[in-house]
Amino acid sequence: MKRGLFMHSPLLRTKKGWFALAAVAIVPLLYSGSYLSAFWNPYGHLNSLPIAIVNQDQGYHGHQEGRQVIHMLPKDLHTRIFTSGQNVHAQKLLKSGKVDMVIDIPKNFSRDLFHQHTPTISYATDPGTNYLTGILMDREAVSLTQSMVHHIQSHITHREFAGMTRLQQDSWKLHEAAATLSQKSQALKPGGITLSQDLKAVATASRQLSQNTQQLASQYHLFASNVQAYVLSQDKVNHNMNILSQKAGDFHQGILQEQQAISALASYANKLANQSTSLTSASSSLTQATTQLQGNEERQGQLLQEAITLAHKSPNNPSTQKELQQVLGRMQAHQVPIQNLSQHINQGATELTHNLQAFTQASSQLAASTQVLDQHAASLTASSSAFDTSIIELQQASAQITEAAQKIDSGAQQLTEPLASLAQGQNTASRSLGNLSSHLTQYTNSVNLITQPLSLFSSHLTQLSKDLGKAKNPLSVLASPLKTHHMNVGPQGNYGTGLSPYFVGLSLWVGALVVTVLVPGGKKDGLKTRQWLSLGLSAAQFLVLTAGILILLPLHPTHLVVFWLVLAAISLSWWAIMRFLVEKFGDGGRLLAIVLLVVQLSGSAGTYPIALSPRFFALIHPYLPMTWAIHVMRYALSGSYQSVLVPDLIRLLATALVCWLLTQFLPARLAFDAPSLESPKTLS
Known part of the structure; x- marks a missing residue:
């Protein structure tokens, strides 16, 4: 009975009734289908959430690490980039719900990364706009931070590997320059020995010339006493003898000045030889320190290559991270000897430069003394010529006066031997001075040849010091290069x-x-x-x-x-x-x-x-x-x-x-x- 009533109901017998039943049947599907389709996989579309990035990084020496961080973010991330001074506008967008998170990159971001400081990235969210959005943004902040840390670690590792390669190349160049400098310094040693021998020969000839001059002066005084009586009666002979005495005094004074100049020249030559020996010793010590530094740098490069291999092998494996920390510890331990060797090399280079300056100063003094000696030799030659002229005039006067010649004949014979010895000594001194001048010119050329290798060595040493200063920074911040600060702008x-x-x-x-x-x-x-x-x-x-x-x-x-x-x-x-x-x-x-x-x-x-x-x-x-x-x-x-x-x-x-x-x-x-x-x- 009831079944018949149901079949004859207007709800089933009219189009409106069937439409009502269909609408009621569809409502649950509409609710489930609509709601589930709207939120089927929300965590799979986090990159669709709008994010504002305020890049206040001012850069450092041409490096813009803030821009690099932005470029490495996922390409499908919906971001709005703001520059310094637009932070207030970004916060307004966050409060109005137009962006779901604001990432703030500090102004000293690049400088901190290059100076062993850990920069802080700030994340700002507003749970008041949407509580679940705040939770999702927390997860997104963690994911973005991990990406940034991985990017910075990879960037630092590659940069340090390139720096170590440059350091190794600089060490090798420094080693080659030191070897060249050592060879050039060794070439100075024979020239210094030859120059010292020439100076000794000049000093010996000068002493012999002084002795001959003194003997001649003694014989001349005896000769003058013998002809004193005759000179009083003969004005011409007296005049010639006065001239001869004056010339002999000038000649003796020139000999004394030449002896003093030769003594000073010998002193400067000995000083130059000592400076050459010091220069050779400092160069050898610097070469040894450079060789040790190259060995340490090669070991440091091996450790860095091992760290790069571990970092790319399995960055999230705890055991690999532990091995990476151990390798980084050994690298830091090797850093101290490298810095000590670098300081030793800098000190050696300073000492080498000081010795070279002293060597150059001694060479200049030696050259000046040689010029003075040449001037005295020229003056001595002129005095000798004037003296010979006076002797000739005296002989002419003696020829005119036979009686005077007979009285002074014995004295003239006694003067002949000292004059011959004096002429022979003068010739010997002239030859020694010529040899000294020639060898001094050759030695000066050798010193000029060492200037270019020394300048090249100094340039490589300066570059090595700069690279060593750059290599010690980022290793300590490689494990944790970034800090984060998460704040809620609302309650x-x-x-x-x-x-x-x-x-x-x-x-x-x-x-x-x-x-x-x-x-x-x-x-x-x-x-x-x-x-x-x-x-x-x-x-x-x-x-x-x-x-x-x-x-x-x-x-x-x-x-x-x-x-x-x-x-x-x-x-x-x-x-x-x-x-x-x-x-x-x-x-x-x-x-x-x-x-x-x-x-x-x-x-x-x-x-x-x-x-x-x-x-x-x-x-x-x-x-x-x-x-x-x-x-x-x-x-x-x-x-x-x-x-x-x-x-x-x-x-x-x-x-x-x-x-x-x-x-x-x-x-x-x-x-x-x-x-x-x-x-x-x-x-x-």
């Missing part, structure tokens, strides 16, 4: 506070929908009564809900008064929408209200951010009343979305006004009321 949220706007808006919508069951739509005659009655029920729902959640739940709105006002505005808007739907579409209006609810739950970003949803929901998101309601409630709870508070409130109230005007003045009514399950006959 710290929790799950309940974060999802309150979503569930409160949902509760008021469901409450307004339930009111339409108690106060359904109808004809125009009872509209005013139905509106006031339903409005009173909605107001009661608003008061009970607002007071209840504030009393029963630990909810502490940042703006309490605004919280009451926005919930009143939302309740009014939902009431106006529901009255319009149920008055103009009947039971179909309730169905439309359920469909709108399902769509808004998926597209209002009340749980996960809208950037993680499909494009359809992202397109309709800005135009959904639930989106506006969630924005204004989040402002009341946490202070976020301040920039959209007034516009969204205006949209909510404008929606309520439009729906009320349509309900009040639109005459058409397309009511779709589902037929009863029982037939009219059965009901009667």
